[in-house]
Amino acid sequence: MPGGAVSVPTVPLRPVPGPRGLPWLGNLPAFGKDPLAFMARLRDEYGDAVLWSLGPRRSLFLSHPQHIAEFLASREYAYGLLEVGWAFQQIAGRSVVRSTGADWRRKRGLVQPTVRPRQVRRYTRTMVDSALAVADRWRAGERVDVRQEMVLLTQRVVLRTLFGNDLGDRTRALGEAMAVAEHVMGAELRGIGLFLPDWVRTPDRRRLLRAVATIDAEVHRLIVARREAKGGGGSEGEGDDLLARLLRAADEDGRPLSAKEVRDEAVTLWTAGHETTSTALTWIWYLLSRSPEARARLDDELDRVLAGRPPTVDDYEQLAWTRQVVKEALRIYPPAWVIPAVAREGAVLGGRAVPAGTTVWCSQWTAHRDPRWFPDPTAFRPERWDADAPDVVPDHAWFPFGGGPRGCIGARFAQVETALLLATLGQRFHLDVTPAHAPHRIGILIQPAVPLVATLRARPAR
Structure with a gap:
């Protein structure tokens, strides 16, 4: 909505009581066992606005797009942050995603210019070159672990765009540390760890502290090196990676980000830019492998638009079907699955006051799979997003990057990167993925629960 204004809803909010919970724990056991199934049950059995409890916390779950749109648009001023676990705090620090009020406005104003469309345009050569290096390494008939390959690819992209280099031998250690962090953050969000005091040190928390130490040591080394180098704090033309821009950023009073603030923003951008895109691409290859028609239409578009050359940012808008494939994959398997x-x-929501202290939740997973807006919701149909598609999708029935003022600042970066990586690799190879039906697991992101292994098939030249 323009300027973040909240529209007057046409759907009134009428909350109804949800499933009865246990004393003190509330609905935490059911939520922790399978949060996606639990939230789908709230939508299907109770309605668009359902009261439930996460431990001692009174909660309200939203399913209607108009309520979701109003909620996301008003989060900046009408809602506070829900601390989603000690583990997340250790990774994100006080970055823009965990800041509020004037501190949030200052940090967003400093960080957002680093990922504006003009800057994203500068990074697309790095994206394509990284994918070409993977394609040159792949061999027809080879079997590869899809997620591992996509993790290595997107990690290379984010390290080169964020830090300006590949970090050499340290790349693997950093990737392993980030994998530990993703696991522990997801486990805390779903379980009793969400309520444990900060001083409690479980085995998972001790593992996380070691992982954070690895991450912090490397980021600190990079920040110090960049500050000492000419490009770290110089003029606009010196140093074009995200870290250099963070170090150059200053607010209206001339205050730069501190070393700790730069660390928090860099790690947050790294986590979001690396894990979400690799997860999205993993699911895309899986879905294309199960949909020969969609893959054939992708082949036709890549041949027609690119004619055998690598894609550029100028091709992005012309690759309409490629973008629709990405959009549909983000609908079925949104990397992030809940916003509290x-x-x-x-x-206020839907014309009704929301009691202070109530935790309000909406879920990309349940909204994206709501049969009211997406007939046959589990089917992979990129044609849903054709310009002349008969079914109109309501605003905020699809919101993989959130929405409103606190929506993901890297959404443009992620969408362009995913489409260009897909186009670059898709020109050269088909990935025939097994197993044919893959369950998912829930952490901070929605990941395949089993290894997805692909046989690489070289595409014949046309």
């Missing part, structure tokens, strides 16, 4: 926030005094 805590109502402040005066919060």
Whole structure:
């Protein structure tokens, strides 16, 4: 909505009680066992606005797109952050995703210019070159672990665009540390760890502290090296990676980000830019392998638009079917699956006051798979997004990057990167993925629960 204004809803909010919970734990056991199934049950059995409890916390789950749109648009001023676990705090620090009020506005103003469309345009050569290096390494008939390959690819892209180099031998250690962090963050969000005091050191928390130490040592080394180098704090033309831009950023009072603030923003951008894109690409190859028609249409578009040359940013808008494949994959398997926030005094939804302290939740997973907006919701149909498609998708029935003022600042980067990596690799190879049906697991992101292994098939030249 323009300027972040909240529209007057046409759907009134009428919350109904959800499933009865246990004393003190509430619905935490059911939520922790399978949060996606639990939230789908709230939508299907109770309705668009359902009251439930996560431990002692009173919660409200939203399923209607108009309520979701109003909620996301008003999060900046009507809601506070829900602390989603000690583990997340160790990784994100006080970055823009965990800041509020004036601190959030200052940091967003400093960080957002680093990922604006003009800057994303500069990074696309790095994206394509990284994918070409993978394609040159692959051999027809080879079997590869899809997720591992996509993790290595997107890690290379984010390290080169964020830090300006591949970090050499340290890349693997950093990747392993980030994998530990993703696991522990997801486990805390779903279980009793969400309520444990900060001083409790479980085995998972001790593992996370070691992982964070690895991450912090490397990021600190890079920040110090960049500050000492000419490009770290010089003029606009010196140093074009994200770290250099963070170090050059200054607010309206001339205050730069501190070393700790740069660390927090760099690690957050790294985590979001690396894990979400590799996860999205993993699911895309899986879905294309199961849909020969969609893959054939992708082949035709890549041949027609690119004619055998690598894609550029100028091709992005012309690759309409490629973008639709990405959009549909993000609908079926959104990397992030839930957005919570805590109502402040005066919060209103659907014309009804929301009691202060209520945790309001909406889920990309359940909204994206709502049969009211997406007939046959589990089917992979990129044609849903054709310009002349008969079914109109309501605003905020699809929101993989959130929405409103606190929506993901890297959304443009992620969408362009995913499409260009897909186009670059898809020109050269088909990936025939097994197993044919892959379950998912829930952490901070929605990942395949089993290894997805692909046989590489060289595409014949046309």
